[in-house]
Amino acid sequence: MHVRASYLLSCLVTAVAAEYDSPSSSICDALASALPNSTFAPETTTYNASISSYPFAQSRLHPTCIVRPQAAEDVATAVRLLRKSRGTKFAVKGGGHNANAGFNNIEDGITIDMQSLNRVEHYADVARVGAGALWQNVYDVVGKRGHAVLGGRIGVVGVAGFVTGGGISHFSPERGWACDYVVNFQIVLANGSIVNANATSHPSLFAALKGGQNNFGVITRFDLKTFLHGPVWGGRIVYAPQVDTALATAFTDFKYNQSVHPETYDPYAAGWVTFSYNQTAKAFLNAAVLWYTKPEVKPGALKDLTSLGPQVMNGMATGPVGDSTRNASMAVKASPPNRRTIWATTTFRITPTIVHSIHTLWKSLILDLYKTYPAAGFVPELTFQALPPPPRNSTPPNSLGFSPTSTPEKDLVFLQVVFHHTDGNATTGLTEKLKEFVNLFDGLAEEEGVKSDWIYLNFAAGFQDPLRGYGEEVLKRLRKVSKRYDPEGFFQRQTAGFKLWKGNGTDQHWW
Ligand SMILES: Cc1cc2nc3c(=O)[nH]c(=O)nc-3n(C[C@H](O)[C@H](O)[C@H](O)COP(=O)(O)OP(=O)(O)OC[C@H]3O[C@@H](n4cnc5c(N)ncnc54)[C@H](O)[C@@H]3O)c2cc1C
Structure with a gap:
């Protein structure tokens, strides 16, 4: 009741500010009335806690109200009201870790924060x-x-x-x-x-x-x-600055061997390599985060990566996978609270040279970018990693677009270009640069004839189009499912994210 009272008070204040007729404030009234214990207005403790739970500063937008459902039925109530409003924009937040602003939170709309449904x-x-x-x-x-x-x-x-x-x-x-x-x-x-x-x-x-x-x-x-599953062997290795080319070679060998000798594919070897730059130390940093999920026969195909040196830090240890994920979280939680992160990704077929070419170009581009953004708290990262195998045998299909006979786990590598920064004024310019970087890297892959159209949705930038990267057939299927389960296009029109139909050009909304 207390929440509802403070909510109504806030509505009154909003009304005095002459915004009472905006669709999102009237839908907030309706939500507060239907879900009084789960609807929160700005400046309430729960609202503020929700906003601060986003890991990236660019996601901490301010919706007109936040709904925190306690049960599936609450979500159903919220969806019915939002649909009835015909146009009120909303966002859904799971863990809030997608870096694209507007995907998991919204300015002036309604956010459904699922965090209470965490059983x-x-x-x-x-x-x-x-x-x-x-x-x-x-x-x-x-x-x-x-x-x-x-x-x-x-x-x-x-x-x-x-x-x-x-x-x-x-x-x-x-x-x-x-x-x-x-x-x-x-x-x-x-x-x-x-x-x-x-x-x-x-x-x-x-x-x-x-x-x-x-x-x-x-x-x-x-x-x-x-x-x-028993323990896994894994952790983070930081290499000395001079190891950068050797690290690119070790990662290339690891993946390229599997591509040309598929029989050597090691299903227990996982991880990624990341190159970054520390402006204070004026040095490139080279690291790998690696796992071998069968510790009794480690390091398997990871041998060249784990034995590469000199190493500045070696955190490889054997333990339950949940320990490893907890330790990895600590580093993420230690990031500056005002950090903004933008990212993009692209995919290519592994060759002996492509990782080197991209890494070399990235190094030169980064140094230039520091000159443009000397005080933006800019920290760039370039990460390379492998893709999983598609569902085979009796596993039901997914919609990621790989046929059961394809072998992306052996042939393909995807990269992430990440720009952390702390100055919001730099975001627009850095996003343009991010686009430029991806185009240049795609250009290198095209020159070698190894560019893939596939884009990993979970690391794709808002300006990318991963659903089209799944291929025409899959997109057609997804659209058919959308028309069947959402004939009015509610989830196409009222919530952001990677959408099945675009709003303009030849790819018009169909409703
Ligand atoms: C530190 C870090 C580590 C990562 N590690 C990995 C990794 O190991 N492997 C990997 O594959 N990816 C990884 N990612 C990427 C990650 O998979 C994506 O960022 C993913 O979107 C995070 O899920 P979330 O629930 O936190 O997302 P959110 O930001 O909450 O949501 C992402 C999207 O999903 C939608 N969504 C959320 N909840 C629901 C729901 N209940 N119903 C329908 N739609 C919903 C949202 O609307 C939004 O569009 C990592 C990202 C970060 C920041």
């Missing part, structure tokens, strides 16, 4: 995971019975965005995409009904949700396959 229950070999859970919650619960899941490699990341965008886990080289370990999605559709999508009930929706993210509904629960 994790483990039965036999299935974990029932509320859509607001973070991966650390899941590892901690299933780890009590010696089980693991295909989850995030950093515990603070949310389950919902991660899984619906694909999801790359420690176990992915062996077991595939995290979304392929979902056995059931509980989801609120555009008409407010709550349905279960799985291999036998709504199978087309089930496939669409594995890669289609927020285009079909608001997921309220994920049922994830779990498996018995």
Whole structure:
């Protein structure tokens, strides 16, 4: 009641400011009346806590109100009211770790923050995971019975965005995409009904949700396959500055060998290499985050990467996967609170030279960029990593666009270009630079004839188009599912993200 009272007071203040007739404030009235204990106005403690839970400063936007559902039925109520409003924009937040401003929060609209739906229950070999859970919650619960899941490699990341965008886990080289370990999605559709999508009930929706993210509904629960798993060997290695070319070579050899000798593919070897630059030290930093999920036979295909030196720090250790994800979270939580992060990604076929060419070009571009943004708190990163195998044999299909006979896990590598910064005035200029970098890197891949159209949605920039990267066939299928489950295009029109239809040009909205 207290919340409702303060909410109404705030509405009154808003009304005095002559904004009472804006669609989002009237829908907030309706939400507060239908969900009095779950609707929060600006400046309430819960509202402020929600905003500060976003890891990146650019995501801390200010919606007219925030709904924090306590149950799937609350989500259904919110969806019905939003749909009735015909036009009020809203955002859905899982763990809030997508870096694209506007995807998981909104200025002047309504944000549905799923964080209270974070219950994790483990039965036999299935974990029932509320859509607001973070991966650390899941590892901690299933780890009590010696089980693991295909989850995030950093515990603070949310389950919902991660899984619906694909999801790359420690176990992915062996077991595939995290979304392929979902056995059931509980989801609120555009008409407010709550349905279960799985291999036998709504199978087309089930496939669409594995890669289609927020285009079909608001997921309220994920049922994830779990498996018995012992400790993994892994951690972070920081190499001396002079090791940069050798690190690029070691990563290339690791991937290229698997591409030309597929029989050498090592399903237990996972990780990435990251190049960054420290402006204070005026030095490039080279690091790898690596795992071998069978510690008794480590390091397998990681040998060249783990033995490369000189090393400045070696954090490789054996322990439960949940320990590794917790440790990795600490570094993320230690980031400056005013940090803004923008990212983009692209994919290419591995060759002996492509990683080197991109890395060399990146180094020269970065040094130039520092001259333009000397005081923006700019920290650039370039990361290379492998893709998981597609679902094969009896695993139900996903929508990521790889055929069961393709071998992206052996042939392809994707990169992430990340620009951290602390000055919001630099974001627009840096975003333009990010686009330019990706175009230049794509140009190098095209020159070698190895560019892939595939774009990993979970690291794609807002200006990229990962759904089209899945291929025409998949896009057609996803659109068909959207028309069936959301005939008025509610999730196309009223919430942001990577959408199935674009708003202009030849790719018109169809409604
Ligand atoms: C520190 C860090 C580590 C990462 N590590 C990995 C990694 O190991 N492997 C990997 O593959 N990716 C990784 N990522 C990328 C990550 O998968 C994406 O950022 C993902 O979107 C995060 O999920 P979230 O729930 O936190 O996202 P959010 O930002 O909350 O949401 C992302 C998108 O999903 C939609 N969404 C959220 N909840 C729902 C819901 N309930 N129903 C429907 N749509 C919803 C949102 O509307 C939004 O468009 C990492 C990112 C960061 C920042």
